[in-house]
Amino acid sequence: MHFLGIDGGGTKTDFLLLNEEGNTVRQRRIGTISYKQIGMDNTVWVLRENIKEILGGIQEKVYICIAFPNWGESAGNDILFSQRLHEITSFPVKVVNDSMAGWAGSLGLQEGINLVAGTGSIAYGRNKNGEEARAGGWCELFSDEGSCYWLGIKALELFTKESDGRAEKGTLLEIFRAYFCLKEDFDIIDIFEKEYKNDRTKIASIQKQLYQAAVSGDVEAQKLYISAAQELAVLIKTVYRKLKFQMEIAVSYSGGLFHARELILNPLQEQLAASGLYLCMPKYMPVQGAALLAAWEYRKEEAFIERLLKGLKA
Known part of the structure; x- marks a missing residue:
């Protein structure tokens, strides 16, 4: 077999x-x-x-x-x-x-909650009675909060704000200019329309440039990871409530976003700690x-x- x-x-x-x-x-x-x-x-x-x-x-x-x-x-x-x-x-x-595969792997088929945050985002859990619940995972156009796609869009938004002066200029500005080979900042519009607009995977990949900016000290980029953690924590807490857990329960995670390590894990753990939830390695x-x-x-x-x-x- x-x-x-x-x-x-x-x-x-x-x-x-x-x-x-x-x-x-x-x-x-x-x-x-x-x-x-x-x-x-x-x-x-x-x-x-x-x-x-x-x-x-x-x-x-x-x-x-x-x-x-x-x-x-x-x-x-x-x-x-x-x-x-x-x-x-x-x-x-x-x-x-x-x-469900994320939950089964991260917790070895045991009760608890798994958060998937990759191109999209979704939380899935199961209790000891075999009851299951999920939150998130709707559609990138109006959901998938906290995902790589969501952060990719937020990174593009931050670039425009830093370029305009609506946000404090940080390292994201030069990282984007170099990565997209921009002669003028407004060139990003044409590049997005032609190469990224209809490709959620490519949009999600922009999160990697946001990560570079965050680790190099761009405060506004770092704040976006905190915002992502807040959104992801809501998914987890919603599943916790649906399954009527009344004790500490394991919350594991999987997906490409977690390559950002402490940038996402630290604020996520802070968001969960107040509710008695803790993160565990998959x-x-x-x-x-x-x-x-x-x-x-x-x-x-x-x-x-x-x-x-x-x-x-x-």
Whole structure:
């Protein structure tokens, strides 16, 4: 028996194949499989070809879990994708929102809350009774607060303010000018319209320039990470309230934003401390969480999962 976890985010997709001892058999990373970004036909084709390659030579039965950033957000697309699963593989497939894979990996299928803050943002939790709740993860155009996309837009806004003099000039100004090769600051409008406007992944990547500005002392850039932490804390507290937790509970995290380390983690912990919540390092990666969900679908036994966890490498 093998278990294949597929964690598809807004930027990248990880594949991980485990055996029954929890040992890694094969793994790979490709671009996004979000059908919002590449279309349903391309999503089906990419999944089929990559699953075929990663399972090449495997004779035993395989249980698969695909974690999507889109799942559960469009009834029509959920139905359409479910109807096309037979085009992808003949093995059993469980499809979940990628926030569930983040929770399963970061907390090893134990009760608690996981915050995903990458291209988008969402919090997902589960209590000991198996009840689940989520907050956030709506749409980057009117939600995804605190995410890399959100910070990318905020960074562009801050650039315009620093250029105008509406905000104190900081290092972000020169970082943007160099990164975008601007001859005039207003050139950013044309560059955004042509290269970034319809690409949420590229907009999210602008957060990296904001990070450079923040670590080099740009006070206004640092304030944006504090604002992001405030938004993310609201997501976590909302899930906490929905699940009626009445004690300290583990809150873990995953996603590209946390490459900013203390810039986001310190203010986030400060926001949570007043509510008796604490952050804990994720135990495993989201793709490992997807593989664990595939294994749980095969055998819902804690002893079996414990054996699997012993073989996993954090």
